[in-house]
Amino acid sequence: MAIVAQLPCDNNDVCMKCKVTPPSEECLTCVTCATLWHVECLSCPPQSLASTAQWKCPDCSGEIDLAPVTGSDESGLVAAIHAIEADQSLTESEKAKKRQELLSGKGTDDDEKTNGDNENFKCGICFGDLSKPVSTPCGHNFCLDCFNGWVKKNKYTCGTCRTKFAQTVANNIRINLTLVSAIRLSTLPERASAAPPQIQHYIRNEDRPDEAYRTDRAKKTGDANAASGRIFVTTAPDHMGPITAEYDPERNRGVLVGDWWKGRQKCRQWGAHFPLVPGIAGQSKYGAQSVVLAAGYKDDVDNGDYILYTGSGGRDLSGNKRTCKVQSWDQTFTKSNAALQLSCRMGYPVRVIRSHKKKNAYAPEKGVRYDGIYRIEKCWRSIGEQGVFKMCRYLFVRCDNEPAPWTSDAHGDLPRPLPHIPELKNAVDLYEREESPSWDFDEAEGRWKWVKAPSASVKRVHDMHPKERKMRKKSAEADKKKLLKGLHIGPQI
């Protein structure tokens, strides 16, 4: 049975159903969400003039069919998550649990907590049900009309907690569409909550559960088919070097050498290595942040303090039938290989993760482990294991202040001496550091540290909507150019 969705007018006051711009007398404004609706296109227009003043649109009144709300950025799921966040009767861990239950599709027994009588859906001024809800920076909610009446009397304090806010806040106050969605959800009939949650493709980092979860598209179980859980650290995705306590607001501890996780998902969530499958995290024009040593390339040599690492390309995941398992073309210094090359030339620090799949004396027994900071001293191309194709090769040397998690290599020289590498004789495209290293050993302080940090991060936060990210990318690039011009530092080659 096809259900014809009821649609409001768009931002240009054009009815999204009949595509005409109706005159204002043929329009109704919803008392809850303040959207404009074309009366002729409503399936149940209000019967009396009096009822138009308190008219609620089909979305807000709950009379609508249970088809997903169209024309809204917020799905029911996201609204429900926000409703959980807003519930002050819950502790942080209870909220996290509820988020996870919601995302895994499990219902809870006390779902009615988010129902109509929820105090968070009452206006702090008139104490009635919120109509056109707005929110102050301190997190309290009011009807738009009540709020405007309040600030008209030059009261720039919150009506609930008396926290002061700037006059500009009052001038720029907007209807809280998230709250509108939450109110809509709470007023839906009970069968609505029994309907499968409408999973939205993009979920902000703060709204993600602590554990990896399966989206509605995942047909198989397990982390391999799961979406990422919340990122716990505040480092930008392209943050280089150690993750110190300042980036770890939850534990105030940071990620320490020897930290171990069961799988790549948790390793990502703690910021050690972001990509879930690829072994190299990096951007060709910025540098590399981290690498994973797992199985995959037989040419790899792991000697603990130094590593001969192979770049990516020309091959794919072992056991993935989409592509061939053997090397079938030359690797080049492009993409993530170029990122490692750039880090080599600039002397940037790279985080190294060891996986148990690379079975040797330095690997963890299971899972993945953060083994500290390394620097790429040389990179070159040489003929790989099959004797045919050129592979990108990198010499990693450990330069971390913390002792390594393994004990088999006892020498304590700092900085580590470079090993002799016979294959360098046959290397093509040899690259060595061109600048004095950005991450170097300070003899006076007796530790490794930044001498010259790379230029400003390209990406700033994890929880950015893809659209927003695209917008910001342009301005960030412009900022970066300016910064580079001013400071004469950064990854320019």
Added chain:
DNA sequence: GGGCCCGCAGGG
């Protein structure tokens, strides 16, 4: 233990 398949995230 190897092959298969799925699907996420992100670079370009």
Added chain:
DNA sequence: CCCTGCGGGCCC
């Protein structure tokens, strides 16, 4: 928007 990519559960 396309395609890659050193995961990982499960089946044989």
